[in-house]
C-alpha cells in the first residue's frame with residue numbers, strides 16, 4: 107500500500123499548470139523522462155487536471171494521488187518496462203489529447219479521454235521484462251492463467267489495474283454513474299489489450315482503410331480502432347523523440363530482450379536473433395522494427411491528424427540515424443550492443 111504521508115505530500119503539491127514541469131511540457135519533442143523522477147507522480151496529477159478530467163468526473167485529489175502512487179508501486183524495475191515507460195506513454199497520450207484536440211474536435215468524448223490516459227498509465231503494470239511467448243515457454247503462472255485467450259501479459263496488466271482501482275481510496279472512477287463506470291473499464295481493457303503486438307498487427311489493414319477513407323466518429327468500430335492506434339502510438343513514442351533519447355530507449359529494450367535470450371539459453375531453448383546478444387545486430391533490427399511497426403503507426407497518425415506530421419518526420423529522421431549507424435558498424439564489422447556505445 108501507499109503511506110499516508112506520501113499521499114498527503116503528493117496531494118498537497120500545488121500541481122498547478124503543467125508549465126511548472128517544463129515550458130515545453132506540451133511540445134511533441136518534449137522528453138518526459140527529462141523531468142526529475144521524484145516529480146513524475148505530480149506531473150501525472152497535473153495531466154489529469156489539465157485535461158479537465160478531475161473536475162469532469164469528480165475525482166477526489168487524494169484518491170488520484172493514492173491511485174498514481176499505487177500504480178507506480180505496481181511496476182517492477184526491468185530495464186525498460188518500468189514506471190518511467192508508463193509515465194512516458196501516459197505523457198504522449200496527454201500530448202495527443204492536447205495537441206490534436208481529440209475531445210474538442212469530437213473524435214473522442216471525455217470518458218474515452220479518461221480511459222486513454224488511465225490505460226496508458228496502467229498498460230504494462232507488473233511487467234517482468236519478458237514477452238508473451240516467454241510466459242508460455244517458461245510455463246509461468248501468468249501463462250497458466252491467461253494463455254488460452256492469448257495476450258498473456260496484457261490480460262495481466264489489466265487485471266492489475268482492476269486490483270488497484272478496487273483498493274481502498276484508489277478508485278478514481280468511483281464517482282462515475284454505473285453505466286459510465288462499466289463502459290470506462292471496458293475501454294481500458296480494450297486499450298491495454300491493444301498494446302499486444304500481435305493484436306496490433308492483426309488490425310493494420312482496417313487501420314489503413316480507416317486512414318484512407320477518413321475517421322467516422324459515428325461508427326463504434328472506428329472508435330475502437332482509434333483507441334488501439336492511439337495506444338500503440340503512445341507505447342512507441344520513445345521512437346518519436348530526439349535521436350539520443352530514442353537510441354537510449356531502444357538500448358534498454360534490447361537489454362530486456364538479451365536477458366530473456368540468456369534465460370532461454372539456460373532453459374535449453376534457442377532464442378530468436380532479436381533476443382540473442384551473440385547474434386543480434388541492433389541497427390539492422392531497429393531499422394526493421396521502425397519500417398515494419400513504428401513508422402506505419404505514425405504514418406497513419408499523420409494521415410488522420412495533420413498536426414502529427416512532425417512526429418512522423420522525427421521518427422523517419424531517427425531511422426536515417428540507424429541506417430548511418432548500420433553502414434558504419436558493418437564497415438567496422440562491429441556486431442553487438444557494446445559496439446554501438448561508441449556513438450554515445
Ligand SMILES: Cc1nc2ccc(C(=O)NCC(C)C)cc2n2c(-c3cc(OC(C)(C)C)ccc3Cl)nnc12
Nearest residue numbers: 300301302303306338341342345355356359380395399
Ligand atoms: C525500440 C523498440 N524496439 C522493438 C523491437 C522489436 C519489438 C518486437 O516486439 N518485435 C517482435 C517481432 C515478432 C516483430 C518491439 C520493440 N519495441 C517496443 C515494443 C512494442 C510493442 O508493441 C506495440 C506497442 C503494439 C507495437 C510491444 C512490446 C515492445 Cl518492447 N517498444 N519499443 C521497441
Ligand SMILES: [Mg+2]
Nearest residue numbers: 229230301302
Ligand atoms: Mg506491453
Ligand SMILES: [Zn+2]
Nearest residue numbers: 191229230341
Ligand atoms: Zn508499453
